[in-house]
Amino acid sequence: MCILHLLPHEEGNQLVTAKNGSDTIHYTYDKDGDLVYMVLNGALCYYERNAQNDIIGLVGVLLTAT
Known part of the structure; x- marks a missing residue:
């Protein structure tokens, strides 16, 4: 079992950043809040x-510095 302890940063009712130790997640929403x-x-x-607009998966792309 993996338990993450996140330190969230919210704007309004939307989570925009979460941190767990050295890991940071940044979230982006569309104009409808999805x-x-x-x-x-x-x-x-x-x-x-x-x-039905349900999240059914993630497609990942590795970003590299140029």
């Missing part, structure tokens, strides 16, 4: 949604 993607330690993860 999660679009998150960035976790340089990995960009887009949320996959079904026709």
Whole structure:
């Protein structure tokens, strides 16, 4: 079992940043308030949604510095 202790930062009712030790997650929302993607330690993860707008998966992309 993995238990994360997150230190959240919220704007309004939306979580925008969470930290767990050296890990940081940044969340981005669309104009309707739905999660679009998150960035976790340089990995960009887009949320996959079904026709009912439920999150059904994540698609990850590794970000690299240029």
